[in-house]
Amino acid sequence: MQYCPKCKIVIRGDKTCCPLCEGKVLGKKDVLRTGLDKKMYDINDFSEESEAPYPTLPERRISGVTFVKICTFLLGIIIVMGAAIKYLFGDSVTWVPVFILGSVVLWLDILAIMRYRYNILKVLTIEVIVAIIINYYVDKKTGFYGWSVSWMIPFSLVGHTILSWIVAQVMKLRFEEYIIYIVMDAVMAFSQIIFIWNGENSVPYAAVFVMAAFAITLIATLLFRFRELRSATSRMFNV
Numbered sequence: 001m002q003y004c005p006k007c008k009i010v011i012r013g014d015k016t017c018c019p020l021c022e023g024k025v026l027g028k029k030d031v032l033r034t035g036l037d038k039k040m041y042d043i044n045d046f047s048e049e050s051e052a053p054y055p056t057l058p059e060r061r062i063s064g065v066t067f068v069k070i071c072t073f074l075l076g077i078i079i080v081m082g083a084a085i086k087y088l089f090g091d092s093v094t095w096v097p098v099f100i101l102g103s104v105v106l107w108l109d110i111l112a113i114m115r116y117r118y119n120i121l122k123v124l125t126i127e128v129i130v131a132i133i134i135n136y137y138v139d140k141k142t143g144f145y146g147w148s149v150s151w152m153i154p155f156s157l158v159g160h161t162i163l164s165w166i167v168a169q170v171m172k173l174r175f176e177e178y179i180i181y182i183v184m185d186a187v188m189a190f191s192q193i194i195f196i197w198n199g200e201n202s203v204p205y206a207a208v209f210v211m212a213a214f215a216i217t218l219i220a221t222l223l224f225r226f227r228e229l230r231s232a233t234s235r236m237f238n239v
Contacts, residue, residue, distance in 0.1 A: 128160045149195040150203040154210040176228035186214035
């Protein structure tokens with residue numbers, strides 16, 4: 001800050017002259033050296049560093065839409081370069097499809113996080129669904145040993161249910177705010193009957209026990225917490 005002895009005003013910023021009278025302005029050292037009447041100013045208003053006369057606006061951060069566009073562009077580069085490498089080197093490069101698939105999964109994860117970043121439970125649900133689809137696809141493409149339907153899917157659903165309950169307790173959510181995600185896990189668990197029926201799941205022990213556990217959970221919910229379940233369903237489907 002500076003001081004104009006003629007106008008007797010304190011001036012913000014780094015000025016060469018007074019904006020009112022265009023006279024010479026004094027800095028802190030000049031004010032102390034000249035010994036002006038201290039009633040005309042407050043020495044504490046002065047600082048060694050020059051201050052901007054107007055507020056400095058913070059730099060604009062990258063927006064969410066721009067971030068998604070950048071991630072999509074990078075994914076496009078990976079796909080194009082992967083296709084080129086696969087065309088040039090053929091079957092000698094086996095890592096390209098896996099790398100592209102992993103990039104697509106990462107891109108989907110980013111989209112889910114950006115879209116539902118204020119709803120952790122929904123993000124976790126989308127993550128589990130994507131993981132189930134990808135693992136089933138990988139199992140199919142690698143000779144289908146059945147590990148995805150026999151072990152991965154049932155344990156993923158149980159793990160997601162437990163994790164959802166823990167998140168709900170930590171965030172102190174009401175029962176109706178997280179029960180719908182457990183019901184979705186139950187629906188996906190019961191869909192394992194398809195894999196058992198068509199013979200893809202030749203070791204159905206985990207799947208059967210998981211379906212039984214979810215069936216008991218749903219029965220208990222319908223008997224003791226039906227009102228909260230109905231409220232959560234109505235809110236989700238806007239009924």
